[in-house]
Amino acid sequence: MNARRLIPAAALAGAVALAATALTACSGASAAGGGKDGRLGVMSSFYPMQFLAEQIGKDHVKVATLTKTGVEPHDLEITPKQTGQLEQSDVVLYLKGLQPAVDKAVTQSGVKHVVDAAALTELEVHGSSGHDHGHEGEEGHDHGHGEAGKDPHIWLDPVKYAEVAKGVGAALEKADPGHAADYRKNTGELVGKLDALDAEFKGGLGNTASRTFITTHSAFGYLAERYGLDQEGISGVDPESEPSPARMKELQALAQKENVSTVFFEALASDKTARTLAADTGLKTDVLDPLEGISDKSQGADYFEVMRSNLKNLQKALGSK
Incomplete structure (x- = not known):
């Protein structure tokens, strides 16, 4: 007699359902970027955002970036594969106005936790001179500038970068409350280093x-x-x-x-x-x-x-x- 016939149909159906559920959960965790280790999957738009996620998230996050080494961030074109990875992330960290292709992909992603660094500090309009808010001497101004000509290069000011860091820390706490204390600690350490750099x-x-x-x-x-x-x-x-x-x-x-x-x-x-x-x-x-x-x-x-x-x-x- 075939031993498989001894397994009740209901039990067999339950086992199949359980296996399917487990497979789905595993696939979801992997797609989110966290993988089997349970880390929070963070997709960053380019290096300054990646650095913040890594410094604040540390061992609790798995960080990827859309802009690979050697690629000019302003001119980035996102591949279908990257679009899929973006949509499956737990958290997306980007800077609106710097990379049009990223802005569009983020808007269409449906990701629950989206962090726009430009909304975490005040953007300004800069011309060719740091004290001149016009555009003299530059035809068309600098590429990659956001809405109304506002300058997105906030990370080059340690004080503004620290403001962004605090916002990113709060966002990671919200996305992963189980490790909130660690995110707060790491954010404090990073802000302290940025304060020292400012000095x-x-x-x-x-x-x-x-x-x-x-x-x-x-x-x-x-x-x-x-x-x-x-x-x-x-x-x-x-x-x-x-x-x-x-x-x-x-x-x-x-x-x-x-x-x-x-x-x-x-x-x-x-x-x-x-x-x-x-x-x-x-x-x-x-x-x-x-x-x-x-x-x-x-x-x-x-x-x-x-x-x-x-x-x-x-x-x-x-x-x-």
Whole structure:
């Protein structure tokens, strides 16, 4: 006699249902990014958001990012696979106005816990100068700016980044209340480190020979405003675009007037434009990293290391005393 015939039909049906339920639960956990270990699945839009999630979530989260190393965040195009991963995440952390493709995908995702970093602090409009809220000297202003021309580069100001960190911590507490105490502790530690970084910038840039810096990527408006500096972008909407002859002449005069010694370019982009201007004006070139990603070209392994490299390069260029 076949032994399988001895199993009652109801019992067999129950076992199948139980197995199906278990499989569904397992698949759901994996899809959410948390996997079998039960960690909270967090999808971040690009590096500064990924860093916050990792620093605050630590062992309780599994963090993925939509913007891979070496990809320009502003121009990101999301694949169908990434869209699926986004929709299956427990928490989505992004910065509205920086990446149009991400904004669209997040709106359509249906994810319950969505955190917009732009809503956690106050965004401002910055022109080529940190103290000038117009758009002089830049045709079309800087690429990737959000609604009404507001500058999304909030992470380059440690004070604003700390405000965002507090909001992210609160969001993780809500999404995973079982580990709320740890998220609060980790948030406090991160904010403390950002406060210390702010103090380093204040001290390091408090007394300099010049207050003006020239950069190919006008991403440093918040940083300039925070520490009393003036940012001058070279030209156009693209950090790699060629400056117009009129803008080149204007910057040459500005460099002489404001005692500018250095033209900054970013680590992940071409230095061609910076070197063109430097050659025509007799200036030096150096890196000022907008920290939109970390690669083997970055002057540091994480946010804090790169920011301290930026501080060091600014001090050297501005003649810190």
